[in-house]
Amino acid sequence: MKNSSDTIINFENIYVSYDVKPILENINLKIKEKEHWAILGSNGSGKSTLIKLISNDLYPNTKYHFKKEIFGKTRWSIFDLKKNLGIITNDLHNYFEKQGSFLTAYEVILSGYFSSIGVFKHQDFKQEQHAKALEVLEFLEILDIKDKRVGHMSTGQLRRCIIGRALVHNPKAFILDEPTVGLDIKAQRSFIKVIQKLSQKASIILVTHHIEEIFPEVSHVALVYNKTIFKQGRKEKILSSKNLSEIFEIDINLEEENEKYYIKSII
Numbered sequence: 001m002k003n004s005s006d007t008i009i010n011f012e013n014i015y016v017s018y019d020v021k022p023i024l025e026n027i028n029l030k031i032k033e034k035e036h037w038a039i040l041g042s043n044g045s046g047k048s049t050l051i052k053l054i055s056n057d058l059y060p061n062t063k064y065h066f067k068k069e070i071f072g073k074t075r076w077s078i079f080d081l082k083k084n085l086g087i088i089t090n091d092l093h094n095y096f097e098k099q100g101s102f103l104t105a106y107e108v109i110l111s112g113y114f115s116s117i118g119v120f121k122h123q124d125f126k127q128e129q130h131a132k133a134l135e136v137l138e139f140l141e142i143l144d145i146k147d148k149r150v151g152h153m154s155t156g157q158l159r160r161c162i163i164g165r166a167l168v169h170n171p172k173a174f175i176l177d178e179p180t181v182g183l184d185i186k187a188q189r190s191f192i193k194v195i196q197k198l199s200q201k202a203s204i205i206l207v208t209h210h211i212e213e214i215f216p217e218v219s220h221v222a223l224v225y226n227k228t229i230f231k232q233g234r235k236e237k238i239l240s241s242k243n244l245s246e247i248f249e250i251d252i253n254l255e256e257e258n259e260k261y262y263i264k265s266i267i
């Protein structure tokens with residue numbers, strides 16, 4: 001399905017509530033193709049809710065006049081949306097851990113073609129789909145674990161497989177919700193390197209509360225605070241000690257070196 005828009009996300013004046021409890025208010029967000037974004041916010045600020053809004057798991061409050069376009073379209077079938085937008089959440093990771101522990105890395109990746117948990121006899125995979133699955137394993141540097149079962153994988157290995165499952169469709173963008181949860185420092189570093197590599201193929205929208213995960217290719221940042229997008233724009237403008245102190249409600253001294261940001265001290 002083609003569209004002429006170069007905009008991935010175009011949200012205007014969106015409000016979201018759980019029952020009557022308002023969670024997001026007046027959300028305005030515009031993300032264009034070829035941009036890479038980090039979405040930062042403290043626990044409970046509404047980041048996951050924002051992702052559910054993007055993935056169509058939640059809908060805007062119709063009491064307000066709003067605009068909600070993804071790749072220039074207001075309506076998507078879930079299957080078509082997933083082909084264009086790889087959405088990687090920890091819910092999916094946990095689901096595979098519980099329901100798909102017997103699957104091999106290769107099968108997890110191949111399952112992306114049918115959006116299923118696992119591969120089944122009735123599913124007919126074409127030769128080029130098998131070839132693509134191998135290409136994806138190689139790209140994500142996990143070809144060596146092709147036959148390893150989910151139950152025996154490390155957290156980082158399974159998470160790469162889940163990215164691979166989305167990558168078979170060559171999506172235009174990836175949304176990664178706190179993708180380094182549960183990884184040790186070395187695994188976190190190597191995982192961010194894979195995301196950096198992925199940013200050559202697709203736009204990345206990285207949701208995190210770890211400032212040091214904002215890799216140099218990230219061009220824009222949105223700060224979620226107080227149920228809304230408190231600030232958004234070019235990374236250099238948004239990432240400041242003042243802004244971060246405000247959203248994390250603690251005095252942060254932010255430093256930048258070689259396009260990498262880190263917290264020098266917290267007062």
Ligand SMILES: Nc1ncnc2c1ncn2[C@@H]1O[C@H](COP(=O)(O)OP(=O)(O)OP(=O)(O)O)[C@@H](O)[C@H]1O
Binds near residue numbers: 018042043046048049
């Ligand atoms: N199913 C739900 N029903 C009611 N309230 C919810 C539900 N899910 C989330 N919330 C509330 O919505 C708010 C935003 O939650 P959300 O999970 O989007 O935050 P977050 O920024 O992703 O947090 P974290 O960094 O801890 O994952 C929180 O106050 C949370 O308690």
